[in-house]
Amino acid sequence: MRGKTDTEATGHIEDRMEAFRSKCRATGLKITPQRMAVYKALLESMEHPSAEVVFRQVRKTYPSISLDTVNRTLLTLSEIGAAFIVEGSGDAKRFDANLKNHQHFKCVKCKRIIDFHHEAFDCLHIAENLLPGCTVLRKTVYLEGYCDLCQDSHKG
């Protein structure tokens, strides 16, 4: 495996767009401008946007796109493994196309999701027989607790 860098996720947008096009062909999905735009917006966003946020972004380029299409597209992306639904466990779903390993911390109090990155967590090895017959597309370490801002309030 060739060296991967931290910038891989943010850089090479075009490469990933091309890979996405291939994936669409492979899975029989049509390559529509809307679909491309949604995926691109997701790639360029590093903040786990909700469908609404993606919608607003995409509309800058495609003013006629509807929120429903964005919603549906994001769902489709998640089903082919081109995007993932973040463990939002709250209000609106949050999406993420950043397939690079990374980690999430969620505050149980304010529900805020903090991203962090710890090298060691990227190297988790999944034993073959752990999930027989399953294909693992993504690994995430998910932490929960009190964030710095809520640290005090729960002691009161």
Place this chain on the structure above:
Amino acid sequence: MRGKTDTEATGHIEDRMEAFRSKCRATGLKITPQRMAVYKALLESMEHPSAEVVFRQVRKTYPSISLDTVNRTLLTLSEIGAAFIVEGSGDAKRFDANLKNHQHFKCVKCKRIIDFHHEAFDCLHIAENLLPGCTVLRKTVYLEGYCDLCQDSHKG
């Protein structure tokens, strides 16, 4: 730390109820029969029940309890760290009072959540400076991909 076994989560219900009562006092929550019943039902369930499932269970003991109370109680539990919201990312929220480390695999296709347990994942060390000021209550390794049942469908 005294030895912990895999049965700790299912056994010692009373111990954990008592610990919960202490936690309630510490956080200023009142000890009501409903609250105790909801927590107990969650403790006894190993299947990440939704609020509705907990509701049905609790109602066997407290026929007069309302679904709203169950919902609200589960939310409260999650805010004091006595329960956690599973990365349901789908329909209804799923709850879990099993604080013992364990892992989840979610199929991106059928949304099914498969529990598994891998010793090595229990021992993840969180560096102090990784999340300054935060208190980590729970660690979960979260995997996504295609489950055995959906393995073929995405290739067609």
Place this chain on the structure above:
DNA sequence: CTCTGTGCAAACACTTTGCAGCTAA
């Protein structure tokens, strides 16, 4: 006695679904 918790029901928010026209292949 006081304040939190509960139950009931309405209000909300987000998501999903159906259908007709459009467009990629």
Place this chain on the structure above:
DNA sequence: TTAGCTGCAAAGTGTTTGCACAGAG
């Protein structure tokens, strides 16, 4: 040409909120 995609709008589901009464501390 044809099957899938998009856009519009309505329906559905689960969640949240307000208020009055009841119960814990």
